[in-house]
Amino acid sequence: MKPMQIKLNKDILSKNNLNAQEVRQFLAAWRITAFNIMASPGAGKTSLILGALKLIKHQVLVIEGDIASSIDTQKIKENGFDALQINTGGSCHLTASMIKNILSEVKDHTYKLLFIENVGNLVCPAPYDLGENYKIIISSVPEGDDKPYKYPKIFSVADVILLNKIDLINPNDYNYEYFEKGIRAVNIRAPIIRTSCKTGEGLQEWVNWLYHNLN
Amino acid sequence: MHELSLAREIIEICHRESTGKKIKQLNLRIGEFSSVSPESLLFYLDNISQNSSLEGAKIHYEIIEASLLCDKCGVYFKTDDWICPFCGKTITEYGAGRELEIESIELIDETDAN
Numbered sequence: 001m002k003p004m005q006i007k008l009n010k011d012i013l014s015k016n017n018l019n020a021q022e023v024r025q026f027l028a029a030w031r032i033t034a035f036n037i038m039a040s041p042g043a044g045k046t047s048l049i050l051g052a053l054k055l056i057k058h059q060v061l062v063i064e065g066d067i068a069s070s071i072d073t074q075k076i077k078e079n080g081f082d083a084l085q086i087n088t089g090g091s092c093h094l095t096a097s098m099i100k101n102i103l104s105e106v107k108d109h110t111y112k113l114l115f116i117e118n119v120g121n122l123v124c125p126a127p128y129d130l131g132e133n134y135k136i137i138i139s140s141v142p143e144g145d146d147k148p149y150k151y152p153k154i155f156s157v158a159d160v161i162l163l164n165k166i167d168l169i170n171p172n173d174y175n176y177e178y179f180e181k182g183i184r185a186v187n188i189r190a191p192i193i194r195t196s197c198k199t200g201e202g203l204q205e206w207v208n209w210l211y212h213n214l215n
Numbered sequence: 216m217h218e219l220s221l222a223r224e225i226i227e228i229c230h231r232e233s234t235g236k237k238i239k240q241l242n243l244r245i246g247e248f249s250s251v252s253p254e255s256l257l258f259y260l261d262n263i264s265q266n267s268s269l270e271g272a273k274i275h276y277e278i279i280e281a282s283l284l285c286d287k288c289g290v291y292f293k294t295d296d297w298i299c300p301f302c303g304k305t306i307t308e309y310g311a312g313r314e315l316e317i318e319s320i321e322l323i324d325e326t327d328a329n
Contacts (some may be wrong), residue, residue, distance in 0.1 A: 003239045003321040008232055012224050012243075012315045092216045124217035126250040127315060153250040156309065186248075188297045189307040 016128055019096035023103065023131025030109040032061075033215045034116060036130050038154060039138035040147075041120030044164040046072045047197040048138060048206070049115050053081045055207045058112035058214075063102060065094040065119045072117065082111075093125040094118050100131075112214065122151040134159040134213055137190075141165045145174045148182030156186040160193065160209055167196040218252060222259035225317060226267045233268045233322055240321040241269060243276040246314035253278070277318070284310020 011017060027034050039045050046064075053060055053076070062083040064072040067090060076083035084105070086098050099116065116132060118125040137158040139147050142165060148155045155161065161183060169176070183192060193209065195202035229238055241260075245251055253276050264270045282291045283306045285299035291310055298305055 004324040005319050005321045006232060007319045008228075008317045009319075010228060010232075010317045012221055012228070012317060014228075015224065091220065095220075123250055127217075127313075153248045156248055185295065188305070 013127060013129070016096050019100050020129035020131040023096055023099050024133075026100075026103060027114065027131065027133075028215070030111070031215055032109070032111050032114050033134075033213065034114040034130075034132040035134050035136050035210070036116045036118060036125075036132035037136045037138065038118045038122075038125045039120060039140070039164075040122045040143060043120070043138045043140040043143065044195075044197055045117050045120070045138055046075055048162060048164060048195060048203075049117060050076065050079055050081075051195075051197050051200070051203045052115075052207050052210065053079065055203060056113065056210070059110055060113040060115060061106065061111040062115045062117065063099065064117050065098070067091070067119060088119060092119055092121050092123075093128055094130055095128055096130050113210065122147070122154050126154045126157055133215070136160050136162065138162045138164050139179070141168045141174055145176070145179040146182070148179060148186065152182075152186045155183055155190075158187055158190040159213075160206075161187075161190050162193050162195050162202070162206060164195045164197070166194040166201055167198045216255075217250075218255040219259045219263075221251065221315070222256060222263055225256075225260060226264055226269050228317055229320055230268045232317075233320055235268055236322050237270075238268050238272040238320050239323050240273045240275060242318040242320070243274065244279055244314045244316040244318045245276050246279045246312040247281045248309065248312040249315045251315060279311055279314045281309055281312025283308075 037045050062076050064083055065086045067088050070085040073083040073085040084102055086102055116130055135157050137154055193202050193205050245253055257274055282293050284291050285306055287304055288301045292300055
């Protein structure tokens with residue numbers, strides 16, 4: 001039996017990419033700028049979103065992605081902001097079809113920003129385009145200064161990097177130059193903003209970055 | 216763990232493209248920066264491909280090194296300083312290394328079976 005070769009050169013994520021393209025088209029038509037926020041569990045994604053929401057003068061919608069629970073959505077709503085929850089069941093990342101489905105329920109298109117908080121994970125969300133305009137990666141001081149070396153892919157796709165919990169920085173335990181060098185080895189263009197939800201440091205700078213990138 | 220959903224996508228694409236015919240070999244291209252563990256992907260493919268055209272297929276993968284592409288010179292290169300060694304331009308995006316592709320499939324040609 002002679003094998004017959006079929007050349008495909010097909011992206012394994014092509015189905016997801018098509019859904020992402022559709023999401024991007026909806027959002028562009030509604031003039032909403034979307035930010036995909038990725039970090040490990042406990043880096044401070046929800047706290048940073050809340051910190052920004054209190055400073056942003058526009059209407060914002062938040063989509064919370066978690067394996068289980070609606071704790072984060074409740075937190076956002078309790079503070080008077082709009083939020084929707086996606087529970088992935090067991091899946092370790094959001095996909096574009098999840099975003100497409102939940103956006104079909106949104107009837108109010110007056111939002112100017114959309115924050116998508118991805119499932120806490122520094123690996124799996126990286127290759128999935130959700131139809132966002134920008135990718136935000138958060139690293140936090142207690143995670144250590146070596147994260148860009150251990151998880152280079154996620155830092156390589158970032159449009160901006162927030163180094164959170166900066167109030168906990170101790171030069172004996174955390175070498176900022178080493179962290180920055182690790183980022184610059186895989187990503188030369190993303191600005192690094194140091195933030196703290198405790199002291200409020202860097203929050204306005206992050207919001208300025210968001211404003212600067214609105215459609 | 217996202218390799219499980221990637222394995223499902225691969226099986227679906229292979230089944231469609233081979234029109235259900237038995238696949239002898241699957242050739243993948245996996246970028247160094249694709250966030251995919253080939254071992255994990257192979258494990259899932261082996262475990263969930265029963266009753267699909269991929270069942271029993273040999274799986275070959277090529278790792279694509281991350282490199283920068285100068286849009287001015289059209290050359291791929293590796294460097295630590297993000298500067299094109301040919302024209303000195305600063306490059307900000309990778310040109311290769313994020314691939315996650317099915318390069319080709321090899322079918323058993325049934326018409327030639329005898």
